[in-house]
Amino acid sequence: MKVDGKAYRTIWLNPDGWSVEIIDQTKFPYAFETATLRTLEDAAHAIRVMQVRGAPLIGATAAYGLCLALREDASDQRLAEAYEVLHATRPTAINLRWALERMRKLLLPLPEADRLSVAYREAAAICEEDVEINRSIGAHGLTLIEKIAATKKPGEPVNVLTHCNAGWLATVDWGTATAPVYTAHDRGIDVHVWVDETRPRNQGGFLTAWELFHHGVPHTVIVDNAGGHLMQRGQVDLVITGTDRTTLRGDVCNKIGTYLKALSAKDNSVPFYVALPSPTIDFSIEDGIREIPIEERSNREVTHITGRGEDGEIRTIEVVSSGSGAANPAFDVTPARLVSGLITERGVLEASREAILSAFPERMSPAA
Numbered sequence: 001m002k003v004d005g006k007a008y009r010t011i012w013l014n015p016d017g018w019s020v021e022i023i024d025q026t027k028f029p030y031a032f033e034t035a036t037l038r039t040l041e042d043a044a045h046a047i048r049v050m051q052v053r054g055a056p057l058i059g060a061t062a063a064y065g066l067c068l069a070l071r072e073d074a075s076d077q078r079l080a081e082a083y084e085v086l087h088a089t090r091p092t093a094i095n096l097r098w099a100l101e102r103m104r105k106l107l108l109p110l111p112e113a114d115r116l117s118v119a120y121r122e123a124a125a126i127c128e129e130d131v132e133i134n135r136s137i138g139a140h141g142l143t144l145i146e147k148i149a150a151t152k153k154p155g156e157p158v159n160v161l162t163h164c165n166a167g168w169l170a171t172v173d174w175g176t177a178t179a180p181v182y183t184a185h186d187r188g189i190d191v192h193v194w195v196d197e198t199r200p201r202n203q204g205g206f207l208t209a210w211e212l213f214h215h216g217v218p219h220t221v222i223v224d225n226a227g228g229h230l231m232q233r234g235q236v237d238l239v240i241t242g243t244d245r246t247t248l249r250g251d252v253c254n255k256i257g258t259y260l261k262a263l264s265a266k267d268n269s270v271p272f273y274v275a276l277p278s279p280t281i282d283f284s285i286e287d288g289i290r291e292i293p294i295e296e297r298s299n300r301e302v303t304h305i306t307g308r309g310e311d312g313e314i315r316t317i318e319v320v321s322s323g324s325g326a327a328n329p330a331f332d333v334t335p336a337r338l339v340s341g342l343i344t345e346r347g348v349l350e351a352s353r354e355a356i357l358s359a360f361p362e363r364m365s366p367a368a
């Protein structure tokens with residue numbers, strides 16, 4: 001997407017042909033900085049501390065992390081070690097395992113001498129595919145926004161609520177949940193976004209708000225607990241969120257708080273859609289609540305927050321009474337029964353095993 005008129009992606013290969021540049025998302029919204037990944041550990045660290053985050057971008061970064069590892073040593077042992085280091089960075093987004101498995105399956109049968117060039121080619125392919133998948137999600141999601149826009153009076157926007165950041169910063173480009181919004185906005189449809197700030201890491205207030213501002217999309221940041229209130233008052237026409245892992249039967253794992261939005265949407269008959277690129281479907285599990293590992297992040301993310309003071313200084317402050325314990329589950333699971341539909345690159349699907357298998361039959365074949 002464009003930042004001050006210049007087109008960016010979140011990750012790209014540098015002109016040297018081997019090091020990888022990322023947008024350092026820990027600096028947002030107060031600075032736009034990039035960081036260079038030169039080693040396997042640089043890539044693992046970037047995922048671990050969320051310099052890069054968002055399921056598709058985590059997968060793309062892991063793919064390049066394998067390239068950086070093989071650049072030093074393309075042996076089977078190094079490939080196995082690098083796989084484990086990257087796989088251990090974060091447990092919930094399935095794109096991490098999906099990307100690592102895809103790379104390993106391609107590279108292991110090759111002679112060591114051939115692995116590096118093929119690895120870089122495949123990592124680039126994963127990035128290009130992500131952009132095209134998200135562009136398609138934007139096109140399919142647009143139909144949902146267009147239908148609502150047709151019911152609006154002139155000057156009345158379509159009000160979309162989103163949670164966390166499933167924007168272009170969560171992917172290589174375009175985003176998933178925001179792709180339909182950007183596509184509608186770019187077509188001149190009047191759309192407004194309620195942006196859940198999304199405590200404790202504030203990916204909504206820090207990342208989604210920053211994205212929408214730079215793309216000129218009208219938006220309003222709200223506290224996470226305001227969404228239900230707005231839905232009760234008819235101020236939300238559509239909820240679109242992202243996902244880090246969706247099961248074969250359509251249970252959706254996403255940032256903590258998504259489940260509560262889905263409950264509010266159900267209670268107020270507000271359509272609740274999930275933007276779902278197919279690499280984020282875990283075809284090996286059905287029951288999201290029982291089978292998806294939920295990342296427990298540091299309690300310090302709850303007890304402290306980093307922001308900009310009145311003096312313009314960036315500082316970290318304590319926001320919980322000292323000495324109190326804190327818990328920080330980073331994701332929750334929304335059962336398929338609360339999901340109106342899944343916006344995939346192959347169309348808008350019912351959140352069901354039949355619909356997912358029918359849209360992606362090749363993913364269940366043994367060769368997959």
Ligand SMILES: CSC[C@H]1O[C@H](OP(=O)(O)O)[C@H](O)[C@@H]1O
Binds near residue numbers: 167
């Ligand atoms: C398009 S995936 C976006 C998804 O990832 C975010 O989690 P995190 O920022 O911790 O990686 C959040 O769940 C978003 O919906």
